[in-house]
Amino acid sequence: MSGPDGSEPGAGHEQVASDGPAATEALGAALAARLRPGDVVLLRGDLGAGKTTLVRGAARALGAAAPVTSPTFALAHRYDADGVRVAHLDLYRLAGLGEEDEELLEDELDGPVIAFVEWPGPVAALVEPRVRVEVDLRHEGGDRRRIDLRWRS
Numbered sequence: 001m002s003g004p005d006g007s008e009p010g011a012g013h014e015q016v017a018s019d020g021p022a023a024t025e026a027l028g029a030a031l032a033a034r035l036r037p038g039d040v041v042l043l044r045g046d047l048g049a050g051k052t053t054l055v056r057g058a059a060r061a062l063g064a065a066a067p068v069t070s071p072t073f074a075l076a077h078r079y080d081a082d083g084v085r086v087a088h089l090d091l092y093r094l095a096g097l098g099e100e101d102e103e104l105l106e107d108e109l110d111g112p113v114i115a116f117v118e119w120p121g122p123v124a125a126l127v128e129p130r131v132r133v134e135v136d137l138r139h140e141g142g143d144r145r146r147i148d149l150r151w152r153s
């Protein structure tokens with residue numbers, strides 16, 4: 001039997017519920033513990049679903065001291081963490097990928113970096129070989145969110 005998206009249920013797929021921003025941050029921290037330099041995390045879900053909130057928890061757990069804010073207008077923020085750099089990209093405003101954008105992306109992903117990418121559409125194919133987990137966040141009324149994690153083997 002296959003799941004709604006055609007994939008086999010079970011393998012690599014985890015689903016968790018969050019009842020508020022703190023729980024989503026904690027999930028980000030738990031997720032971060034399973035990442036290695038070179039990994040890319042794709043984050044999908046509607047506006048306000050909690051993508052940046054999850055990255056905040058992850059970046060803090062990785063040792064980033066600076067406050068994690070949304071990079072919507074900057075496209076990318078980077079944080080120095082413990083032995084790794086955290087890159088946080090938000091490509092909501094990026095319609096397509098120009099040459100300059102590709103260079104920016106390569107710069108951001110160069111070296112020991114763990115990258116979190118919100119609205120990854122334009123770069124999904126490009127970063128595919130480095131994707132470790134896809135995270136999908138959904139509103140479920142009020143502060144409740146459903147979070148699906150699909151880990152790559």
Ligand SMILES: Nc1ncnc2c1ncn2[C@@H]1O[C@H](COP(=O)(O)OP(=O)(O)OP(=O)(O)O)[C@@H](O)[C@H]1O
Pocket residue numbers: 018019020021022023024045046047048049050051052053054070090118142143144145
């Ligand atoms: N369970 C929850 N998990 C995460 N955020 C929550 C939750 N409940 C309420 N919130 C609130 O929802 C908002 C989530 O904002 P956040 O910037 O993380 O979303 P986003 O998915 O990154 O949106 P965008 O696509 O605009 O970047 C915050 O104001 C946060 O406090």
Ligand SMILES: [Mg+2]
Pocket residue numbers: 051052053070090118
């Ligand atoms: Mg965001």
